[in-house]
Amino acid sequence: MAARRVGSVQSATRQLILEATQALMVAQGYAAVSARRVAAQAGVKPALVQYYFSSMDELLLETYRFGAARVLERQQEALAAARPLHALWALAVDPERTALGIELMALANHRKEIGAEITRQATHNRKLQAEALARLLRDAPDFGPPEGVSVILAGIARALVMEQGIGMDFGHQEARAVVERWLALVEPEEA
Amino acid sequence: MAARRVGSVQSATRQLILEATQALMVAQGYAAVSARRVAAQAGVKPALVQYYFSSMDELLLETYRFGAARVLERQQEALAAARPLHALWALAVDPERTALGIELMALANHRKEIGAEITRQATHNRKLQAEALARLLRDAPDFGPPEGVSVILAGIARALVMEQGIGMDFGHQEARAVVERWLALVEPEEA
């Protein structure tokens, strides 16, 4: 929490450490994030990790912020695409961020600060999404309010990617077909 | 993996250790599961944990099996209820099992054996569910194939409970309303 003595924020080494932490979390889970392992992954000495981040919790929190910025960016790109709904869906079922997402969810359940930050960020993203959906769904109002649709699409996508991650895919093809049929309905090709 | 020297399966102490492990995972995450902490939670000595479970991985796997049996049981109860769809939904949005579920997902991503066991069990559960849905949806065929519906409902429910767990609930009310409207449609009160 409190910075006792800390390296500069724009340091290349700091950046390296954040990237290494992210990679470690994806590959081995948050439990594998120790100063020693992060350092080994980043190719620096362990003490440097403690120099830039005063605690492991701070490292984890900064690693989340580091990734969240990129996520928001990609969502904004999707919303600006020719078919925003299709683009949002494609983004949501992208498996790349998912292992990390699960780790962060688990982490959020047990570290108050990280949970609060994730909730803040994710709620912000979802509000932007719901606003965009409100415009896009104006001609198809019987699918429910945009806030609900946003939750539902995100939930389905997360389930698909999470389960696929552990090699479980029963019913996935059918579920995807349902969603894609719906997408084509509210956002047809010529739109 | 291999049992070198191991206590009997019906031992009350063993049971106690499994329950303690489950409680620990829910409260503090899988990373908090150590022989010492499990023992403290269970009120036994650390060495006993290693006596009953030859490794931490085995303890985790057995803890999963222990809980999975109960889950299948509750699903079967739901399928036998007066309104099975409503009962299934109520079960899916029950927050009790969810913190544990997230931990197991995260764990499954990093421990091959546990992932395989979860996939096996969950696929089995979902098949049973899909078979039941096939019967229930016979009169409402335009909602897509039952396997897909099963995935979709599970995904939405998981999102609701997961997010609520970290204090995020934007759009939840609306999403629930959409699902409940659908449930009432295919399974009306007088059925």
Added chain:
DNA sequence: GTCTATATAGGGATAGAC
């Protein structure tokens, strides 16, 4: 069936040299 003792490794964090 239970427990003590111990080997061995890895963890976070700090003080202080360079």
Added chain:
DNA sequence: GTCTATCCCTATATAGAC
């Protein structure tokens, strides 16, 4: 800004006493 050395704690796992 970087690194060494070190403190002290916790981890798993085993051998063997009771």
